[in-house]
Amino acid sequence: MNTAFQPSGNEVKRAAFSDHRRSGKLSASRGLVTASLVSKGPMTRNQLADATGLPLASICGRCRELLDMDYIEVAGMSADSPARQVLGLTESGKALAVEAAKGVAS
Structure with a gap:
């Protein structure tokens, strides 16, 4: 089998990530994360x-x-075993969430 024209695994990953980003799903996922933290x-x-x-x-x-x-930001560690990072919004993250909420409301 001639693999000279086959893309590498990294090329496939980069292309898939680029497609995902252009589709808007990446921003939507970030929005879900920040909205949940809010x-x-x-x-x-x-x-x-x-x-x-x-x-x-x-x-x-x-x-x-x-x-x-x-x-x-990492706001602390959970008391669970194994301990896990607890993530919280920074001030800029809170401002981003407020702006996103205004965009959705209008």
């Missing part, structure tokens, strides 16, 4: 997955992006 307060990634209905893998990716953009 309504229910700081939560672990597992709790966010339960609250939003998104797969844990999606939650972890969106949380990483939101952490990198300084919209959420």
